Amino acid sequence: MxxxxxxxxxxxxxxxxxxxxxxxxxxxxxxRVCSGNGLVGCCVVPKVRGFVVGFEEAVREVKMLVVSGGEQVVVVSAPGGCGKTTLAKMVCHDADVIGMFKDNIFFVTASKAPNFKVIIERLFEHRGFRVPEFQTDEDAIYQLESMLKWTGPNPVLLVLDDVWSGLESLIEKLTMQIPEIKILVTSRIVFPRFKSTYKLKLLSDKDAMALFHHSAFPQDGSSSIPDDLVDKIVRGCGGFPLALEVVGRSLRGKPIEIWKRTLKQWSEGKSFFSSESNNEILIRLQTSLSSLEEMYKECYLDLASFPEDQRIPATALIDMWVELYNLDEDGVDAIAILHELSMRCLVDQVVTRKDASEISGHYNEHFVTQHDLLRELAIHQSRQELIEKRKRLIMEIDGNDFPRWWIEQRQHSVCARLMSISTDESFSSSWHEMKLPNVEVLVLNIQARKYTLPQFLEKMDRLKVLIITNYGFSSFEIQGIPVLGYLSSLKRIRFEHVLISSISDSILKLRNLRKISFIMCEIGEAFRKCTIRILDMLPNLSDIVIDYCNDLVEFPACLCEIRSLEELSITNCHELVTIAEDFGKLESLKKLRLHACTKLLELPESIGSLKKLVFLDISDCISMSKLPVQMGDLCGLRKIHMRGCRGLSELPPSVKGLQQLKDVTCDEETAYLWQHYENYPNDLEICVHKEDVNLDWLHDI
The missing domain is CATH 1.20.5 (Single alpha-helices involved in coiled-coils or other helix-helix interfaces)
Structure with missing residues (x-):
């Protein structure tokens, strides 16, 4: 009762x-609206993470500039790694600042190549409004003014973090159009046209020592390392918080010989960046890489393949590293590497659901972020050799400005195994020819609303992994898909935030394709129109991932013909209602994830035909009111995850036939359904989990 x-x-x-x-x-x-970097428009002020020391005076002074009635634009300027972003977060969380601006505090990362209209679009989305189609930057400012007037009379604080040259005039127009707005800018640059500038100082010796001790000696601060050696290392970090943390982590637990070698390497360091302020810290950071195992170092350098100030999906990294370094496909090795890099402060891990891997054995909720300076270090390390001999090529194309060596390339080809090409919104897809016979992983980072795949793809005979990510606000259809048909070695394709209007014959001809992922894509229409018989095509496709594809209403019958499929993940597809009855044809399926398909009504009865199914996840399928009568025919099923299935009122009697079932993960609301089956002789274990959702990830997009 x-x-x-x-x-x-x-x-x-x-x-x-x-x-x-x-x-x-x-x-x-x-x-909500999805894009390549998660939920667009979440401009909530991020939390201040980690150990912070020495910012009290800076917070007090910058706060006074922000809450005063003086200049509308306040600039915090300092070299990279000084803690500008940390300072801005602390100011925004100050009680006086919150009391003045209430819930009108917006935090946006601008990055090196800012798109002003996208910044305004995020503010609209943050407020919950439908995003208009802005014709110009001026139009965006005008519509933002109207929106802010409609939402209330409170003053507005807009934080533009990590601003580079090029936004000054638009910031001025914004302040002229909206006089009640206050803008806090963090930048490595000093902007002369903005009078109110606070130059963030490096940490004092006392604070630097405290931060270093916290990183290098985390237990009680004691160590067998001589004080004079510690003092030299701390002074060598120059008061840069990032250097103190990274170097401290890299030396933690190391013998005295490693400490002495670090000092020796610093004394031999040579300048390699034009900016003298960055040069010293980068020399210090570079030495921290020398203590990394070669595998960890290579993986760290691969992170530069993704744009700055963006969350990097762990699943994309897994796809890359499985093929480049022969890691296990379950992702455990890759996640272990990310943990190691995180322990050394080379990346920050973001897990949107803290118990995600425990519940589903899947890593689509795992991401990493990287400080801009650490990304610059990775790019610098990758450019130490001649272009023809580099292991990885990291290309960032502004407009249609290709590097000269690419345009002039005639006789020589490059030997790189990994290539990343990032283009901005003004790119016209006018590609120059390129010889890339050895590239195994190609990462295409897109912002333009029209994009055509390069024709030189058809000559990339060794390409195994293709990752296409749209970082713009709206999804769009990529042109030139037929060129994929030439990629005979391709094993993994990942589409993120793109429109797939039809299932191309060229993709179906990829006989070596093992995995295809659709992340935040529009694919529903393509599958509805699909009339191609997939039977006998894609003979090696074993893994399909469909995540946050909110126009998918019905799981398409055509995919039920892929007899080689072993793993299927359809997660966070909130419009999915039904699954085709032909689903039972997937006779090789071993793992099925339907996590958070909130409108899915039921599983097809034909699911009983999946004799090889070992794992089933229907967690958070809140609309599912019953399980199939044929559930008991799943003779190989060992694990079921069904947290949040609050619509289920009973289990079919056939579940008594699940003789191999050993593990049921559920919550308190669904645990009672299994109480009559827990004592059967198959040693069934009911594991009741409490909800553990981490909303802090919203601050990191």
Missing amino acids: QISVDSKRILEKVNGIDGRLERIETIGKCE
């Missing part, structure tokens, strides 16, 4: 939430 009462209360709350969401939709607001 108590369970029944609790269930009715929960259902009432869920229905209330649904009603509020419907009302929000009817007044023209957005539920």
